[in-house]
Amino acid sequence: MTILENEHVELSTPTGPMRVHIFRPAGEGKYPGILFYTEIFQVTGPIRRTAAMIAGHGYIVAIPEIYHEFEEPGTVLAYDQEGSDRGNALKTTKTLAGYDGDARAVLDHLAARPDCTGALGVMGICIGGHLAFRAAFNQDVKATACFYGTDIHKGSLSAGGDDSLVRAEEIKGELMMIWGRQDPHVPLEGRRKILARLDELNLHFTWHEVNAAHAFLRDEGVRYDPELARWGYGMALELFHRRLTVGV
Numbered sequence: 239m240t241i242l243e244n245e246h247v248e249l250s251t252p253t254g255p256m257r258v259h260i261f262r263p264a265g266e267g268k269y270p271g272i273l274f275y276t277e278i279f280q281v282t283g284p285i286r287r288t289a290a291m292i293a294g295h296g297y298i299v300a301i302p303e304i305y306h307e308f309e310e311p312g313t314v315l316a317y318d319q320e321g322s323d324r325g326n327a328l329k330t331t332k333t334l335a336g337y338d339g340d341a342r343a344v345l346d347h348l349a350a351r352p353d354c355t356g357a358l359g360v361m362g363i364c365i366g367g368h369l370a371f372r373a374a375f376n377q378d379v380k381a382t383a384c385f386y387g388t389d390i391h392k393g394s395l396s397a398g399g400d401d402s403l404v405r406a407e408e409i410k411g412e413l414m415m416i417w418g419r420q421d422p423h424v425p426l427e428g429r430r431k432i433l434a435r436l437d438e439l440n441l442h443f444t445w446h447e448v449n450a451a452h453a454f455l456r457d458e459g460v461r462y463d464p465e466l467a468r469w470g471y472g473m474a475l476e477l478f479h480r481r482l483t484v485g486v
Contacts, residue, residue, distance in 0.1 A: 270482035271348030275366025278325025381481035391428030418450035
């Protein structure tokens with residue numbers, strides 16, 4: 239399916255205007271919407287290629303610039319030490335209410351689009367995996383794919399920390415969690431803490447651990463694992479197809 243990938247919208251949020259990049263099928267019709275959260279570097283080349291791939295399977299993909307309160311629209315942080323330092327500093331500068339307000343703004347935009355069916359899913363990578371987890375608290379989210387979400391086990395997202403594990407009981411859609419066993423950002427004890435909480439709540443979820451490092455999805459850098467990336471994207475698409483398109 240051919241796509242359009244050079245669109246963006248400016249959405250109002252409680253913490254100011256936010257640029258959201260839109261990838262969508264070129265053909266006329268209605269499609270489910272996917273809120274897609276980036277790594278700490280914002281909308282990089284690898285993120286854009288992932289969004290294009292998802293959109294090409296029949297979805298409207300909306301990617302918010304997660305640090306819109308601090309960076310100029312269109313800012314992309316580099317995959318280097320300076321970019322990492324900036325992204326990591328901002329993730330604990332931004333407020334939790336800011337993150338949650340962004341999610342609601344994008345979900346509302348997708349649901350209101352004339353080319354959207356109203357069926358909504360979320361996907362996220364790295365910090366985006368954590369933000370996707372939180373976006374799943376919204377009751378209109380039917381399916382969520384979280385790839386190696388950082389800081390969930392530590393409760394350290396935002397300026398004042400986070401309540402993500404406490405609020406996990408609010409997740410009503412289907413959840414998929416994918417982790418790399420060799421990821422130092424979410425060690426074994428962290429993964430076990432998250433899994434124990436999801437089991438305690440008896441949520442509708444699947445849990446996958448693979449032999450991979452952090453950022454194994456990113457098609458730049460030495461940690462990229464093409465085989466596992468293809469598998470992971472396939473898992474996410476299967477989830478979205480089953481929960482957002484079948485029977486709609």
